[in-house]
Amino acid sequence: MSRLSHTMLLLLISIVLAGWLANTQLSLIRINSQELWQLLTTWHVHNMGELIIAQLRLPRFVMALIVGSALACSGCTMQAITTNPLASPSLFGVNAGAALGLVVATLFAIPVQFGDTLLSMAGAALCWGLVMLIGAIGQASQLRLILAGVMISTFCGALTKALLLFHESSSHSLLSQLAGSLAGVRWPVVQQTAVVVIPLCLLLWMLSSRLNLFALGSTHTQLLGIATWQWQFIFSLITLILVASIVSHCGYFGFVGLIVPHLARRLVGHRHQRLIPCAALLGASLVCWADLLSRAISFPTETPAGAVLALIGAPFFLYLVRRQ
DSSP states (O other): OOHHHHHHHHHHHHHHHHHHHHHHHSSSSOOOHHHHHHHHHHOOOOSHHHHHIIIIIHHHHHHHHHHHHHHHHHHHHHHHHHTOTTOOTTTTTHHHHHHHHHHHHHHTTOOSTTHHHHHHHHHHHHHHHHHHHHHHSSSOOHHHHHHHHHHHHHHHHHHHHHHHHHTGGGOHHHHHHHTTOOTTOOHHHHHHHHHHHHHHHHHHHHTHHHHHHGGGOHHHHHHTTOOHHHHHHHHHHHHHHHHHHHHHHHOOOTTHHHHHHHHHHHHHOSOHHHHHHHHHHHHHHHHHHHHHHHHHHTTTSOOOHHHHHHHHHHHHHHHHHHHO
16 A cells, blocks of 8 residues: 555544544543543443443444445445446445345344344345346446436335334334434444454455456456456345345445445545555444434434435535536
8 A cells, every 4th residue: 555545544543533532422421531441451340431331332333333334345346346436325226125124024023033134135135136137228327227226215215114104013113223323232233243244344355356357347357358247246245245234233324335435536546455445444434423423413312323424425426416
């Protein structure tokens, strides 16, 4: 990496750490820096403030980092394999499909271990497949892919709302979760998500040189003897698992996968060896601070972080559409 890339990564890490410090102070019960350091180094809880940090604030902060990293890496991957700068899990129907799968698994109590994650993945895969199929009909174009994604997202959103209306008595908790909330996240959920997300993000980074090949176009890669459709399938599968893992545990966080890759490219360029780690840190920072802002807006109550991200992402999406 160049010196500039190292500087950017250190700056992003500093922003993440600043988010953690701010996270610990936004509470009705606060602890000083000495108590915080003692808690992090010894992991011994001595008072109520330290208990809140250890069991409520810290898992929530770690989950925000995981969510942001996973969605940012997913967005980078989708934009690479589709060569579409507007590709993202939210615009291509993947988030909506995963959310529909989660609602079905929860409302109908699917008697399968990790059934919510599996059905979320199935819903995401179905929607992704439909978008790619519709986009490939006739003369393929980037606009056709986007319109297909919007159509599938709208359809899945309508089905999700219909299911929640028909099961109104058990839909309250689901509505809060689908809005993209990190409230109530505890260490077991963090661990279940981390064991999936962290290895897959590292795998994407290790395979980042393959992502660079998609920029050459299918004609050039075929001349080089590289079967891009195989790598497209592999990267699609990784992306679907990442998105399903996030949606099944934390709900819908729109626009992270759209915004972050573009910001990361402005910082470190287009090569995915630098882009993936930069996007992961930038996505982690964005979700961390969005969650903090969602708590500060209506403190001591909470606003879903997904709503804050939507307010940030919608104008950025319009800017990208106008630019394209």
